[in-house]
Amino acid sequence: MIYSVMRKIMSVFLVLAAATIILAANAAAMNGCDSNCISCHKLDKHEAAEIIRELNPGLTVESVQISPSRGLWEIAVKSKAEPKGEKAIWYLDFSKGNIIIGKLIGLKTKENLTEKRNIELNKVDYSSIPIKDALLLGEKSAKHKVIIFTDPDCPYCKRLHDELKKIVAKRTDTAFYILLYPITKLHPEALKKSKSVMCAKSLQLLDDAFDKKPLPEPTCNAKSVDDNIKIAEGLGLSGTPALVFPDGVLIRGAMPAEEILRLLDK
Known part of the structure; x- marks a missing residue:
């Protein structure tokens, strides 16, 4: 009688032990996959x-x-x-x-x-972009220097340019280095206008271009504009405007002043 009872107890113990081992194994598998998904799931x-x-x-x-x-x-x-x-x-x-x-x-x-x-x-190498021939909007001593690719016949570029003016009017720690990048497929006259602006190195002429005012003929070759086109294409830019922040962040398209400052302050 005692032997029979002991055998039943032992059988129950073995069943419980086996169940515990199975549950533990399942738990380990679940925990392993939860903590390291690539141990269970693969995608190349x-x-x-x-x-x-x-x-x-x-x-x-x-x-x-x-x-x-x-x-x-x-x-x-x-x-x-x-x-x-x-x-x-x-x-x-x-x-x-x-x-x-x-x-x-x-x-x-x-x-x-x-x-x-x-x-x-989509970050790029900020230091690889030459800015010695860029138009400067803001103070040269500014802490934050943002590179802008713009086209004088691009309406979105004008919209961004107006936002940049708002920033430099209230933030002396931020300056914009403007590179003329004419998209000639869309704006056939943009190349000549860009060269007129760069020969004179004039922000006023750029404003005039954005306002659809007539510009003088280019007085030089303005090779920097041709260089800008190569640089922009090398960065994968097929349109304007574009902003390159000091940390290499590249943003395509116009942005409000508040958003530009948010990215800079971040």
Whole structure:
């Protein structure tokens, strides 16, 4: 009788022990995957490119990594037509069945994590851009020096230029080095206007150009404008305006003064 009871107790103990081992193993597997997702999930650039191609064959995959949100891959894509152009972030879930194109917002910080990664991916070498022949808007001794690529016939460039004036009017610590980059495919007269401005080294002439006033004929070759075109194209810029911040952050398009100052102060 005692032996039978002991055998039943031992059987129950063994079952419980086995269940504990199984649960522990499952927990370890879950914890391992939760703390290091790539131990359970794999995605390389080649496979990501195959997936992306189904949606847009005109894109290449630049990089793949785990996104800030667990369960998603972060894929940096770029246009094949502009190999030096802007990179963008797409997301792919771990099932590899769904693509997400949009913003990833951190709930605690309210930060746009997608924008932050886009900015990091598209940084350039600020020091490689020569500014000795640039037009200077602001004080030469300013702490913050932002490089601007602009086109005298571009309406968005005029909009940005007006915002830059607001900044230098109230912030002596910020200056803008303006490089004339005429987009001749869109603005056939922009090259001649850019050279007129640069021959005179005149911010007033640039203002006149933005205001659609007639400019004098160029009085020199203004080779710096030709150099600016090569530099801008080397950076992957196919349009204007563009801003290059001292830390290499490259922003395409016009921005309000408040946003420019936010990025500088950040």
